[in-house]
Amino acid sequence: MKYNFKNDYTKGCHPDILAALSTHNMSAEDGYGEDSFSLQAAALIKDKIGNKDAGVYFVSGGTQANLTVIASILRPYESVIAAESAHIQVHETGAIEATGHRIQTVKSAHGKLKPADIEKQLDKFEEVHTTIPRMVYISNSTEVGTIYSREELIAISNFCREHDLILFVDGARLASALTSIDNDLSLEDLGRYTDVFYIGGTKAGALIGEAIVINKPDLQKNFLYNVKQRGALLAKGRLFGIQFLELFKNELFFTLGAHANQMARKLSSGITDLGFSFLTPTCTNQIFPIFPNAVIADLQQDYAFFTWEKIDAEKSVVRLVTCWATDEGAVDEFIRDLKKVCSNHT
Amino acid sequence: MKYNFKNDYTKGCHPDILAALSTHNMSAEDGYGEDSFSLQAAALIKDKIGNKDAGVYFVSGGTQANLTVIASILRPYESVIAAESAHIQVHETGAIEATGHRIQTVKSAHGKLKPADIEKQLDKFEEVHTTIPRMVYISNSTEVGTIYSREELIAISNFCREHDLILFVDGARLASALTSIDNDLSLEDLGRYTDVFYIGGTKAGALIGEAIVINKPDLQKNFLYNVKQRGALLAKGRLFGIQFLELFKNELFFTLGAHANQMARKLSSGITDLGFSFLTPTCTNQIFPIFPNAVIADLQQDYAFFTWEKIDAEKSVVRLVTCWATDEGAVDEFIRDLKKVCSNHT
Amino acid sequence: MKYNFKNDYTKGCHPDILAALSTHNMSAEDGYGEDSFSLQAAALIKDKIGNKDAGVYFVSGGTQANLTVIASILRPYESVIAAESAHIQVHETGAIEATGHRIQTVKSAHGKLKPADIEKQLDKFEEVHTTIPRMVYISNSTEVGTIYSREELIAISNFCREHDLILFVDGARLASALTSIDNDLSLEDLGRYTDVFYIGGTKAGALIGEAIVINKPDLQKNFLYNVKQRGALLAKGRLFGIQFLELFKNELFFTLGAHANQMARKLSSGITDLGFSFLTPTCTNQIFPIFPNAVIADLQQDYAFFTWEKIDAEKSVVRLVTCWATDEGAVDEFIRDLKKVCSNHT
Amino acid sequence: MKYNFKNDYTKGCHPDILAALSTHNMSAEDGYGEDSFSLQAAALIKDKIGNKDAGVYFVSGGTQANLTVIASILRPYESVIAAESAHIQVHETGAIEATGHRIQTVKSAHGKLKPADIEKQLDKFEEVHTTIPRMVYISNSTEVGTIYSREELIAISNFCREHDLILFVDGARLASALTSIDNDLSLEDLGRYTDVFYIGGTKAGALIGEAIVINKPDLQKNFLYNVKQRGALLAKGRLFGIQFLELFKNELFFTLGAHANQMARKLSSGITDLGFSFLTPTCTNQIFPIFPNAVIADLQQDYAFFTWEKIDAEKSVVRLVTCWATDEGAVDEFIRDLKKVCSNHT
Structure with missing residues (x-):
């Protein structure tokens, strides 16, 4: 196997993060998110997003973040x-429904929602006999690598x-979104x-961890009870705190996102x-080229990646997918190999 | 603060585990538990417990392990x-009920269940109008530090x-239980x-991670769907695999448990x-001395620990609580300080 | 079988109710609780309890009322x-837990809660790690036939x-409670x-139906969505409306309750x-005599009733249980037969 | 108001049913579905469908039937x-999701599913990361009045x-479906x-009630616990038993369905x-004519009915909707009035 382009979690973590875990390993800390690192990381994130009234909560993965947020905010009859391509719809094994809530899906271009799409869902509402749409979920970057502009x-x-709807942004790949060369959004915008x-x-x-940011004060009330109840409150919360502190105390979060994007652009441009x-x-670190099946089969001898969908026979x-750890050599080699494979097939 | 006896998760992880995370940091691995480390760790655990047909699944914490196991196995009307002192009853914020299931609690001595206690619950069953008791949950060591003998x-x-009941053992502190000087249980016994x-x-x-072992083959079916649905399936499953491999490839798991117990015995004996x-x-790494409130107040100047319950006015x-990282010096100092505090109060 | 004392739902409904169903059978009405009878019945009940701001909602049974109310009001982490003898705990097959909520049970005398009992549960609260007790559920009359005084x-x-707790009274047998000779509570008290x-x-x-009354305006918001979601909103809501109108337009509800109680007192006094x-x-229409097992066996030749619990060998x-339809002759005959059975056993 | 065509539950019940309720009103019966009428009705239904091993369970409405069946059969990760037009999707306020399960919707012609539609959903399956489709839900007649042929x-x-999928047919309007002049399906076919x-x-x-029939024996196991837990088990189950006995002991069920269809055909043909x-x-008792908005406005002066959807400006x-109680005079009058309204608008 020459390189694994399957996803952006094939490697461990950035060496600085590992070093920070080592440095602070023997510090005695309180459990369940009360450790000094988590408190510092939360303060730092509130600062970066420009919202001192935000609540910041760390959990171990995207599905956990999504289900905890959604189940916490919605009342039983709200959706x-x-x-249609949203992660909560296509890759979370019904995690949202398992908390009792419906996802109302919208067919959309390039994985992005527009106000008009949302409005069409609102129109389906019938008093008492349907759920009440109460939240809008978007991802940035989206499931297909696109991003939202500031506008x-x-x-x-x-x-x-x-329309009295809660706006929730899934930022599993926010680093990549915010460092896209096409991006004009900032962390402050997300805070606002x-x-x-x-x-x-x-x-x-990072090795693990997502930082949930609740901007709206009334949605913060008792949120931690939900985190605990869903099994998402780590005894050694320091594991989150130390990593997020390292990601945000300087610009590591952005540097790593930018690198992944740069590798993706290089790959894209070669293709x-x-x-x-x-x-x-x-736009970001996921690219979706269309190849002949024979080319795909040949490439898979040396490279790991997923086939996303059929175009035709x-x-x-x-x-x-590229990531913080993708080296330029691997990208160059892939392009060379693709060239070779193509010439074999013509 | 001289020492923190609040719990066994105040420090990071054993240095060997940190070293293993470093060593394997840049290895490219598949996600969601398909990494080579998780596969090896699972195989190793199956070997240690003597059950090749077991299923092994890693999740990030005890509440998550408990809720995923219970919600996966029970049908909606089963309990x-x-x-009464069980962790799922007293410290998990209703996590089990949140998955739709009742806990039937039994008053019990020293946190341990006996067949007679269970039978009393079975007697409460009334066809159709009560839930069907279908699982027995015990912890080893228990919430109050006691252990179960092999018998x-x-x-x-x-x-x-x-009685067609599933037996589920919560082993959040199994390392301490199995290395107690009073213990005669083995990992193989748990497998059997x-x-x-x-x-x-x-x-x-470890920094994080619990290994769920399902001995009964029919309970393994589609279990991973539950893990995913509850938000418990890590993208970087390697984080669990590397740590459990390190804990079990030699005897680290047992060495660390034995150390914590030894420190607790020393503390107990001094008290x-x-x-x-x-x-x-x-018996294990949690001890529950009874002190005059004035002594407690004085000790809390220098030591962190929880007051468990009132005895009288x-x-x-x-x-x-001691742990793998508790040093003997801290224990000695605590005993010296306790002596001083006592003499001040007489 | 001479008489069935098993419960208060062995017969159909009072003839006046049946007559009302006939009278209004061909009236064309809107569905789902918008029929004119349900609207009138709701207005009448609000009037009787003296709370014009109340919300009144009809559902088909006690378990349905309990689970809909509790699931509607509590947030996921609230209990x-x-x-311990409450109907929701002993005879509803885990219906409350199935909606995700814990019941915190209290040992209590004669099935009744006191403030001190509730306070003991509040004392068990631990921030984040336990559920938040948010509602108190009592029944009047209770599961063992006792009633609450006004005081x-x-x-x-x-x-x-x-203590910011919601008080919820299960009135499955409220007719009997409010017409007990020991009672000093009124419908207005329940409204207040x-x-x-x-x-x-x-x-x-009645044939079927319970009227949920929500006094607190903020708890009424969107309550009907919960009723619908739980499958409790009848297409032909008229079935509820017509019956409750009949029960309350005069004093039928109270007359029937008083009759059941009178029969129970007669039975009790004979015993x-x-x-x-x-x-x-x-106090009410359920009485709990203690008989020798031999007497019970003999009585069961001619009478249907439940054995509640063992006293000793x-x-x-x-x-x-007596009801609106229990005739005095049956009571007299039971007492005569009991006398005979007793003399056979002495 | 001349006539209410809003739905098929505007009136009470057929007089024979009311008479049966009167006749048996004072018979003393066991509760919770153990009454002699429910037992007889269940036996009769099993006989009519030709499956002696079926289980028959009565509940009070369609949403309750759907949620109880689906939540009982599916495991948490199954969908x-x-x-897309299914009742569980459009008119049950998220009742299915509230039990934790996803509905996978299919765009379909005339509200009907075909094997190819189902197959497309199966193709979306991805191991562990999506739910497992395990049940197919269809209605007969459908939400838009169409029916399934035997083929x-x-x-x-x-x-x-x-494909190891459970087939579940919602027969809220089965009487109308099975008596359509286009129908070639029988109750026995549904049993088979x-x-x-x-x-x-x-x-x-009927006044109230749906009879759930479980043909597959292993799906019957403990089903009644689910009925009870969802609040769907009536204390006075006789209310269901007496009505279904009346509907099926002769051909009342079919006679009433046929009448509703005949009225709909007459209406349809006039339009x-x-x-x-x-x-x-x-095909059945729901018809969906397309009218100019001005015509609709005029008709609504005298008739109650729902506007289903916009075609254009x-x-x-x-x-x-017609029903068992729709009289021919009302149909004739509607056609006459429609004619008049039309002539006013030309």
């Missing part, structure tokens, strides 16, 4: 609106506020225009040069 | 029998098999006499020598 | 305090208001001192005269 | 496939058996080709004669 986020945010969002650590160079097209434009979309 | 475990196991149990890593020197009595006999039980 | 209800109500209660129709001469004692004092408590 | 039902049944179905009483002339078209072909679909 969440999401894109787009503000439009959704305004729509949500006008969303009600809840989470900052993904696992896919941004484009060879004449291939893509399912979605390359001959061609399929594949997903190539 | 679990546990001691006691076999008695419960036999009773459960005769229980249907499900879990091996606690967090309180045994006994000063004339104090205990809520429960000292003058005296209370406190809980002192 | 309800109830007596007792006010004491609980005051305690609940001081409780947050939610329900008025049982099924055990008070007392024969020298038997009781588990609880006779020789004696057991039985439960005899 | 149910249904048409269509058998095709779905075979597909389900080949489905795993579970229910027979709607509420919309077929067709006036030149209007329909959303779906008229000028026209909308309305739903007209």
Whole structure:
């Protein structure tokens, strides 16, 4: 195997994070999120997003973040609106429904929601006989690697506020989104225009951990009880605190996201040069080239990656994911090998 | 603060575990528990417990292990029998009920269940109008530091098999239980006499992680879907695999448990020598001395620990917990300080 | 079989109710509780309890009322305090837990809660690691036929208001409670001192139906969505409306309750005269005499009733239930037969 | 108001049913479905469907039937496939999700599923990361009044058996489906080709009640516990038993269904004669003509009915529902009035 492009969690963590875990290993700390590192990391994140009234809570993964947030905020008869391609819809084994809530899905272009899409769901509402749509879930970057512009986020945010909808942004790949060359959103924007969002650590160079940020004060009330009840409150919460402190005390979070994106652009550009097209434009660290099946089969001799979907009998979309740890050499080699494979097939 | 006796998760992890995380940090691995370390660790654990047909699954904490196991095995109308002092009853914020299941609690001596206690719960059954008791939950060591003898475990196991009850052992502190000087149980016994149990890593020197072992093959079916649905399936499952491999490839798990117990015995013996009595006999790494409130107040100047319960207006039980990282010096100092405090109060 | 004392739902409904169903059978009405009868019945009940701001909702049975109310009001991490003998604890097949909520049970005398009992449960609270007790559930009459005095209800109500607890009264047998000769409570008191209660129709001469009354306006918000979601909203809601209108437009509800109580007192007094004692004092339509097992066996030749619990090897408590339809002849005959059975055994 | 075409539950019940309730009113019966009428009705239904091993259970409404069946059969990580227009998806306030299960919806023609539609959902399955589709839910008649032919039902049944899927038929309007002039299905077919179905009483002339029939023996195990836990087990189960006995002891169920259909055909034919078209072909007692909005507004002066959906700025679909109690005079008058309204608008 020359390189594994399957996802952005194939490696451990950035060496600085490992070093921080070592440095603080023997410090005696309180449990369940009361350790000094978690408290510092939370303060730092509140500072970075420019919202001192935010609540910050660490959990171990994206599904856990999603289910805890959604089950905490919604009343039993309330539902969440999401894109048909949303992670909560396609890859979380019914975790949201298992907490008792419906996802109302919207067909959408490039994995992104627009106010008009949300409005169409609101129109389906019938008093007493349907659930009440009460939350909008979007991801940035999305399941297919696209991102929201500042204008787009503000439009959704305004729509949500006008319609008494909670806006929740899944930021499992926020590092990659915010460092895209096409991005004009900031952490402060997320602090201002969303009600809840989470900052993904696992896919941004940490070993484990997502930081849930609740901007709206009334949604923070007793939130920790939900975290505990869902089994998401770690005894050694320090594990989260130390890592997020390291990611945010300087610019590591952004540096790592930018690197992943740069590798993806390089990969994308090499593939484009060879004449291939893509399912979605390359914005972040996930790219979706369309290859002939024979090419895919050959590439899979040396590279690990997922086939995303069939285009027709001959061609399929594949997903190539870069990360904080992807080295340029691997990218170059992939392009060379792709060239070779292509020439074999013509 | 001279020392923190609050719990067994105040420090990070044993240095060997940290070293292993470093060594394997850049190895490219599959996600969601399919990494080579998790596979090896699972194989090793199956070997140690002597059950090749077991299923081994890693999750991040005790509450998560408990809720995933119980919700996976029970049908909606089935309940679990546990001691009134059981962790699932007293310290998990209703996590079991949140999955839809009742806990039927039994008043019990020293946190331990006996077949007769279980039978009394079975007697409460009324067709259709009550839940069907279907699982028995015990902890080893228990919430109050006591342990089950081999004979006691076999008695419960036999009773459960005769009454079509699933036996589930919460082993958050199994390292301490199995290395108690009073213990005659082995990992193989858990592989033979229980249907499900879990091996606690967090309180045994790991950063995070519990290994759920399902002995009964039919209970393994689709279990991983439950793990995923509850948000317990880590993207970087390697974090569990590497740690459990380290704990079990030699005898680290047992060495660390034995150390914690030795420190607890030393502490207990020093306290006994000063004339104090205990809520429960000292078996493992949690001890429960009874002190005058004035003594407690003085000790809390220099030591962190929890007050467990009131005895009367003058005296209370406190809980002192040792761990893999407790140094003998801290124990000696605590005894010296206790002596001083006592002399001040007489 | 001479008579069935098993419960208060062995017969159909009072003839006046049947007549009303006939009278209004062909009236065309809106569905799902919007029929004119349900609206009138709700208005009438609000009037009788003296709370124009109450919300009134009809459902088909006690378990349904209990689970809908509790699941609607509590947040996921909140629990309800109830007596160990409470119906939700002993005879509803885990219906409350199935909605995700814990019942915190209290050992109590004669099935009744006191503020001190509730306070003991509050003392068990530990921040984040336990559920938050948020509701108190009592029944009037209780599972063992006893009733709350006005003073007792006010004491609980005051305690609940001081401690931010919702007071919910299960009135499956409220007709019998309010017409007990020992009673000094009124419907208006329930409107004033409780947050939610329900008025049982099924055990008070109706075919089916319980009227949930929510006194507290903020608890009414979207309550009907919960009713619908739990499958409790009848298409032909008229079935509830017509019956409750009949029960309350005159004094039928009270007349029927009083009759049941009178029959129970007659039964109780006859049994007392024969020298038997009781588990609880006779207040309402359920009485709990203690008989020798041989006497029970003989009586069961001609009468249907439940054995409630064992006293010792020789004696057991039985439960005899009278209802709106119990005729005095049956009671007289039972006493005569009991006398005969007794003389056979001496 | 001249007539209410809003639905098939505007009136009470057929006079024969009311008479039966009167006749048996004072018979003393056991509670919770153990009454002699429920036992007889269950036996009769088993006989009519030709499956002596079936289990028959009565509940009070369609949502309750659906949620109890689905929550009872599916494991937490399993989902149910249904048409986008399915009642469980559009009109039950998230009742299925509230029990923890996902509905996987399929866009479908005329509210009906085909094996190919189901297969497309199966293709979305990804091991561990999606739910496992395990049940197929169809309605007969459907939400838009169409019915399944025998051949269509058998095709779905075979597909389900080949793919280990449970087939569940919602028969809220089964009386109307089985008496459609286009129908070739029998009750015996439902006993043979489905795993579970229910027979709607509420919309077929009863006051209340649906009869759930579980054909597959292993799905019957402990089903009654689920019925009780969901609050669906009536104390006075006689209310169901007496009604279903009356519906099935002769041919009342079919007679009433046939009448409703005949009235719908008459209505449909009169509307067709006036030149209007329909959303779906008229098969059963729900018809969906397309009218100009001005016509609709005029008709609503005298008639109650629902506007189903907009076609364009000028026209909308309305739903007209007939029932067991619709008299021919009302139908004739509606057609006359429609004619008049039309002539006013031309």
